[in-house]
Amino acid sequence: MIVKSRVESLELQILRMLNARMNLSPKEYSNYLYLEKGYEGEVIFDRWMEEVEKGFLVMNDLLLEYGNTKFQIDSLFISKMIHLFEVKYFEGDYFIEGDRWYTSNGVEIKNPLQQMERAESLLRRMVRDLGFNMNIESTLVFVNPNFYLYQAPRNLPIIFPNQIPRLLNNLQKQITPIRNIHSNLAERLLSLHTHDSPYERLPGYSFGMLKKGIACSHCHTLNTIVTRKTLICNSCGKKENIQSAVLRSVRELQLLLPEEELTVSRIQEWCKSIKTKKAIRNMVFENYTLSGCGRGAHYTIKEKDEGFLLIE
Ligand SMILES: [Zn+2]
Structure with missing residues (x-):
């Protein structure tokens, strides 16, 4: 067992x-x-x-x-x-x-x-x-x-x-x-059982220097294209529902840069290939709480369910 x-x-x-x-x-x-x-x-x-x-x-x-x-x-x-x-x-x-x-x-x-x-x-x-x-x-x-x-x-x-x-x-x-x-x-x-924090051992990086795009869930390359509902990998052919691909990318961003403020603009820049903020908002809305609004203000998003973040 x-x-x-x-x-x-x-x-x-x-x-x-x-x-x-x-x-x-x-x-x-x-x-x-x-x-x-x-x-x-x-x-x-x-x-x-x-x-x-x-x-x-x-x-x-x-x-x-x-x-x-x-x-x-x-x-x-x-x-x-x-x-x-x-x-x-x-x-x-x-x-x-x-x-x-x-x-x-x-x-x-x-x-x-x-x-x-x-x-x-x-x-x-x-x-x-x-x-x-x-x-x-x-x-x-x-x-x-x-x-x-x-x-x-x-x-x-x-x-x-x-x-x-x-x-x-x-x-x-x-x-x-x-x-x-x-x-x-x-x-x-x-x-x-304890948890190990690997961040000190990792190479240095920042949001600005990382390549943007949605990675393939199977072969992990950024060689993907976005259609209306699907993420398609040009390297291995894997197809994934676009919403789950975006949520996976948000989680990726959280793991890579846990200190960074998570905003809709940030996610859009991170995923690169999602055209409108509205689409991003719709996709993350179910899993995250959006706060902040008004012209010029950006949305800050928080996880609704802590279980969404996979822990080691
Ligand atoms: Zn792939």
């Missing part, structure tokens, strides 16, 4: 939007791709785990803090013991020398096992402090079939793509009825 589902991180969402609207530096771009790939891997992992998730309390993408140290967990499966999964979507050849991990061309990467062990150790202390006495077992799962790790010692807690069915089998065997103690632990951990 899924207690906490996986959503794209705010940082990934924002970098994806920025990638369409400005030139990211090579470093920012590679960070963006890293996050995009990471999420893709986690989605593949989730699909595999669907087979067994009913037997566990499943918490995805937890960000916890113990003793001023933040740590992130890709997936936690709680039953009579706690399974912690660190998921990687590495592609290509890698090799290990001692504690160090390298790509095939010899570039050292962060040791993912150490990252996982650090999370496990912090989680163990946290769970103990909360008053639970449960075993934790961590596994590093590689989900990309085009991944190969040379010189990997046999005893490492690693699952390679072709071993995933065996992992599922083992989990299946461990399924026992979920007890109160397990739900209590899940509830406590969920209440301790």
